[in-house]
Amino acid sequence: MTCGHPVAHRWLLAALLAAIAPAAAAQSAAGPGTVWRCDDGRVYSDAACRDGGVQLEVQDSRSAAEMQAARSLARREMALAARLAREREGREAATGGLAGFRTSSSVAAPSRSASRSEPPRRQVRLVRSGG
Numbered sequence: 001m002t003c004g005h006p007v008a009h010r011w012l013l014a015a016l017l018a019a020i021a022p023a024a025a026a027q028s029a030a031g032p033g034t035v036w037r038c039d040d041g042r043v044y045s046d047a048a049c050r051d052g053g054v055q056l057e058v059q060d061s062r063s064a065a066e067m068q069a070a071r072s073l074a075r076r077e078m079a080l081a082a083r084l085a086r087e088r089e090g091r092e093a094a095t096g097g098l099a100g101f102r103t104s105s106s107v108a109a110p111s112r113s114a115s116r117s118e119p120p121r122r123q124v125r126l127v128r129s130g131g
Contacts, residue, residue, distance in 0.1 A: 014081035
């Protein structure tokens with residue numbers, strides 16, 4: 001889905017961050033751990049792979065201040081996402097549907113000529129020259 005509106009981009013980013021923030025916070029709270037690289041390096045897992053995989057030791061090298069700043073940013077982004085969702089819901093409630101979109105009841109049926117597969121024929125008038 002693409003949208004050229006900057007608020008929509010900001011909302012999508014906020015929603016994405018809101019979705020991944022709890023998992024990121026849980027991972028960082030757990031500290032260093034073990035990760036397995038599975039399926040020829042295409043999949044990473046916190047549990048052992050069926051095919052054995054490659055065991056990797058991971059560490060978060062960020063300082064406590066950097067981690068706190070990241071958590072603070074995630075909280076602000078989640079709050080922004082919630083605010084934008086409330087604003088959108090308010091606009092939808094005020095307009096009776098999805099803001100900016102026409103519903104099927106507001107769309108007129110196509111005219112009969114629009115459903116033709118061939119273009120309408122032109123009227124040609126023949127003029128004979130005297131002679």
